[in-house]
Amino acid sequence: MSSAHNPASPFAVAFISIAVVGSGVASYLAFSPERSGHLAFWLLAVGPTGVLAAIAAVWAQRQDLLREWLSPRWGDFTRGILGAVGLFLAAWGVTHVAAPVGSPREIWLVSLYGQIGDPRVLQAHAAAVAAVVLAAAVGEEVVWRGAVTQLLAERVGSRTAWLWSAGLYTVALVPTAWSLGSASGLDPMLVVAAAGGGLVWGGMARAFGGLVPSILAHALFDWAVLMMFPLWGPPR
Numbered sequence: 081m082s083s084a085h086n087p088a089s090p091f092a093v094a095f096i097s098i099a100v101v102g103s104g105v106a107s108y109l110a111f112s113p114e115r116s117g118h119l120a121f122w123l124l125a126v127g128p129t130g131v132l133a134a135i136a137a138v139w140a141q142r143q144d145l146l147r148e149w150l151s152p153r154w155g156d157f158t159r160g161i162l163g164a165v166g167l168f169l170a171a172w173g174v175t176h177v178a179a180p181v182g183s184p185r186e187i188w189l190v191s192l193y194g195q196i197g198d199p200r201v202l203q204a205h206a207a208a209v210a211a212v213v214l215a216a217a218v219g220e221e222v223v224w225r226g227a228v229t230q231l232l233a234e235r236v237g238s239r240t241a242w243l244w245s246a247g248l249y250t251v252a253l254v255p256t257a258w259s260l261g262s263a264s265g266l267d268p269m270l271v272v273a274a275a276g277g278g279l280v281w282g283g284m285a286r287a288f289g290g291l292v293p294s295i296l297a298h299a300l301f302d303w304a305v306l307m308m309f310p311l312w313g314p315p316r
Contacts, residue, residue, distance in 0.1 A: 092231040095135070099228055100252050102128055108255035111270070117197035126216045133219035136227035149226050149291045159288060160296025167280050167301050168309070174272065175311045188269045189312035191260045202307065209307065217299035224249045224278070225285040225294055242286045246278030277301070 109115070110124035140146040179185040196202070202209050224245055233241035253274040260267035281294040288294075305311055 088231075088235045091139070092234065095132075095139075096228055096231060096248065099132055099223055100248050102132065103252035104255045107253055107270075108259045111192075111195050111256045111259040113195075113259075116195050117201070121195060121197070122212060126212055126219070129216060129219040129223060133222045136222050139227060140222070140230075143230075145226070145230065148289075149222065151290060152292045153288070153290060156288070156290070156292040157296060159284065159293035160300060163280060163284050163293060163297030164300035164304065167277060167297065168304050170276060171273065171301075171305065171311060172309075174276075175269075178272075179269070179312075181312075184264055186312070187262050187264055188260075188267045191262060191267055192269050193310060193312050195260065196306065199310070206307065210303065213302045213306065214299050217295050217302060220249075221281065221285070221291045221295045221298060225282050226291055229282065229285065238286075242282035243279075246275070246282045249278040249282075250275040 106124050106128040110121050115121040115124065137146055140149060175189060179188045225242070228248065229241050229245040232244045236244055250271060253270045256270040257266040257268055260270065277298070281298055284294040284297060285291055
C-alpha cells in the first residue's frame with residue numbers, strides 16, 4: 081500500500097463517509113428491538129455491506145488491487161484459524177469479566193444474542209447462516225481492510241492506515257450501543273467487538289499483505305460465536 085501523504089480524492093472522501101454513516105445507520109436499524117429475530121435484521125446487517133463491497137471491488141479491480149487482496153497464499157488457512165482462535169479467546173475473556181452470568185451487565189449479551197434470533201431456527205438453517213456469515217466476512221474485509229484502508233493510506237500513509245480504518249469500523253458500530261440498550265443503559269458489546277476485530281483483522285491484512293487470512297479469521301470467529309461456542313446462552 082502507498083505511504084504517500086496526498087490530498088484525499090473525492091472518491092475517497094465519499095466512499096469512506098458513506099461506509100461509516102451508511103453502516104452506522106444500517107447497524108442501528110438492524111439491532112433495533114423490533115427487528116429481533118426477523119429477516120429484516122439480516123438484510124440490514126449484511127445488505128448494505130454487500131453494496132459497499134461491490135463498489136469497492138469494482139474500484140479495486142480498476143486499480144489492479146483486487147487480485148492482490150483475494151489471491152490465496154501458502155499458510156493463509158493456518159493464519160486464519162489462529163486469528164479466529166485468538167480473537168475468540170479474547171472475546172471469551174472480555175465477556176466473562178465484563179458481563180458475567182448473573183451480573184446486571186449480563187443483559188448486554190442477552191440483548192445481542194436475542195437480536196440474532198432463536199438458536200433452534202439458526203441451527204435448522206445452518207447452511208444459509210454459513211453462507212451469510214461468509215458473505216458478510218468477505219464484504220466487510222473488502223470494504224474496511226481493503227478499500228477503506230487503501231484509500232486512507234493515500235492520505236495518512238500505510239503504516240497507520242489500518243489503525244484509522246479499525247477506528248472508523250468501530251465508530252460505524254457505535255449506534256448499536258443505543259439500539260441494543262436497555263433500562264440499565266447503553267450496550268457496548270458490539271462496539272468493543274468491532275474495536276477488537278478491527279485491530280486483529282486489520283493487523284492481519286497489514287502483516288500478510290492480503291485479505292484471505294482476515295476473511296477466514298472473520299468468518300470462523302463469527303461462526304464460532306453464533307453457532308458453535310456462543311458467548312451467552314445454550315449451545316447452538
